[in-house]
Amino acid sequence: MNSQRKTWLFPAGLSLLTAAAFLLSIKIGAVSVSWKEVWAGLFSGGQYRDIIVHLRLPRAILAYLVGAALALSGAILQGYFRNPLADPFILGVSSGASLGAVLSLELGLTWTVFGFSSQSWLAFLTSLLLVASVYLVSENRRLRQGESLLLTGIAAGAMASALTSFLLFRRADAYEQAVFWLLGSFSLSGWKEVWLILPYFLLALIISEYFAPEMNLLALGDEVAQSLGCPVRTTRRLFLFLATLLASFSVAVAGIIGFVGLIVPHSVRLIVGPDHRPLFFYSALTGGTMLVLCDLVARTAFSPSEIPIGVITAALGAPFFIYLLNWQGQKHS
Amino acid sequence: MKERIKLIEARAPQPGLRPKVFLTLYGQGQELWTCGQNSYLNYLLTRAGLQNVAADFKGNWLAYNPEKLIADNPELILILARNREDFIQATKWLESLTPLRDIAAIKHKNFIFLDENLFSRFGPRLVDACEWLVEAVYFTSDRRSS
Numbered sequence: 266m267n268s269q270r271k272t273w274l275f276p277a278g279l280s281l282l283t284a285a286a287f288l289l290s291i292k293i294g295a296v297s298v299s300w301k302e303v304w305a306g307l308f309s310g311g312q313y314r315d316i317i318v319h320l321r322l323p324r325a326i327l328a329y330l331v332g333a334a335l336a337l338s339g340a341i342l343q344g345y346f347r348n349p350l351a352d353p354f355i356l357g358v359s360s361g362a363s364l365g366a367v368l369s370l371e372l373g374l375t376w377t378v379f380g381f382s383s384q385s386w387l388a389f390l391t392s393l394l395l396v397a398s399v400y401l402v403s404e405n406r407r408l409r410q411g412e413s414l415l416l417t418g419i420a421a422g423a424m425a426s427a428l429t430s431f432l433l434f435r436r437a438d439a440y441e442q443a444v445f446w447l448l449g450s451f452s453l454s455g456w457k458e459v460w461l462i463l464p465y466f467l468l469a470l471i472i473s474e475y476f477a478p479e480m481n482l483l484a485l486g487d488e489v490a491q492s493l494g495c496p497v498r499t500t501r502r503l504f505l506f507l508a509t510l511l512a513s514f515s516v517a518v519a520g521i522i523g524f525v526g527l528i529v530p531h532s533v534r535l536i537v538g539p540d541h542r543p544l545f546f547y548s549a550l551t552g553g554t555m556l557v558l559c560d561l562v563a564r565t566a567f568s569p570s571e572i573p574i575g576v577i578t579a580a581l582g583a584p585f586f587i588y589l590l591n592w593q594g595q596k597h598s
Numbered sequence: 599m600k601e602r603i604k605l606i607e608a609r610a611p612q613p614g615l616r617p618k619v620f621l622t623l624y625g626q627g628q629e630l631w632t633c634g635q636n637s638y639l640n641y642l643l644t645r646a647g648l649q650n651v652a653a654d655f656k657g658n659w660l661a662y663n664p665e666k667l668i669a670d671n672p673e674l675i676l677i678l679a680r681n682r683e684d685f686i687q688a689t690k691w692l693e694s695l696t697p698l699r700d701i702a703a704i705k706h707k708n709f710i711f712l713d714e715n716l717f718s719r720f721g722p723r724l725v726d727a728c729e730w731l732v733e734a735v736y737f738t739s740d741r742r743s744s
Contacts, residue, residue, distance in 0.1 A: 315696075316665050316697070564663065
């Protein structure tokens with residue numbers, strides 16, 4: 266009875282919350298706009314059209330996509346490593362991205378491709394490159410693959426961070442720029458970012474949903490999975506690639522936003538259970554909604570100035586997460 | 599020097615006729631950094647007879663909300679940059695932002711280059727900066743290349 270009630274309660278609650286998050290995001294902002302003017306701005310123009318259609322709406326959608334991508338990436342990696350502490354940045358994506366951003370400043374690159382700065386592109390490419398080399402190095406080890414990958418990832422991340430610090434140390438004037446870039450923000454992001462990452466996100470979601478049963482087998486251990494007919498190596502490679510791609514483009518678009526990729530999949534697992542198909546799906550939807558709400562707080566709490574969204578995700582996410590863990594503990598005792 | 603300041607004030611327009619300006623700092627990521635009420639740059643702008651749109655906000659430097667900027671609709675954007683190349687980059691960047699396209703300053707390409715070296719070092723040269731600003735704002739027609 267109880268479990269049946271839950272099956273529709275969570276999707277229904279989440280849909281309502283998502284709808285509310287989007288409505289509030291286009292209604293609330295530094296400039297106050299009435300519901301009537303919001304309606305006019307969306308459908309017929311009027312004085313607030315640019316604010317509603319070209320500022321608030323694409324920003325909310327982009328926050329949703331980035332939150333969904335980070336949460337999905339975290340869900341994949343937690344399954345991959347069979348470890349609830351895994352998050353999108355565990356293999357050095359964030360250190361790789363930082364290195365790329367600083368490298369772009371060091372080289373004085375100022376070009377823009379598809380509306381993205383050289384910093385974003387270099388951050389994206391270096392993080393992909395870093396994880397790829399971590400994978401290649403760790404593949405030949407005799408250690409269990411997951412552990413070897415994790416340790417190599419941590420070492421490579423430390424190396425990238427050291428290099429970043431060295432470059433920043435040499436050029437003090439670039440420091441501020443790099444810090445602002447890394448803190449991340451959705452300020453002034455528009456439709457072009459949305460259209461650029463939407464297809465990759467959807468593709469990654471569909472592929473991971475399709476191969477979710479294989480991930481369930483991997484949860485039993487590589488040997489068992491292999492004996493049950495799961496192509497372990499290929500599956501692992503695919504999921505690692507998807508998780509890295511999702512994390513890298515999120516960083517390239519919005520900087521390093523912590524905590525979403527860790528707590529959302531974890532919280533969702535407490536609600537929908539360990540099956541990876543619903544887990545991937547609901548992690549993505551919940552991560553999206555959570556980031557839309559966090560972004561709303563980030564841009565309105567200290568209006569007209571904005572605070573970095575990473576501050577909000579951690580400040581609001583952590584207490585909620587602890588509450589959820591306690592609640593779960595009480596239910597079992 | 600006091601006479602020079604008086605002269606600046608005489609050349610600046612009367613309150614009510616003061617142009618609305620937005621001052622921004624280029625090269626700090628994807629944000630519109632500006633100077634608030636307590637900054638000396640705000641003081642400098644006021645002395646030059648300009649109305650800083652961010653003057654209502656306490657503090658020194660702040661990342662300005664683009665929505666507010668659209669609502670403020672400044673006639674002139676002052677860009678604090680290290681050199682002219684950075685300034686040109688900044689104008690291109692501002693013009694590329696779809697949501698800001700209807701702001702008067704951007705629509706009419708009213709941008710003025712402020713040399714960071716002259717404008718952000720304290721000292722007697724700030725009077726030079728102020729004179730230079732009055733000259734650039736009120737007495738130069740080709741804004742983009744000023």
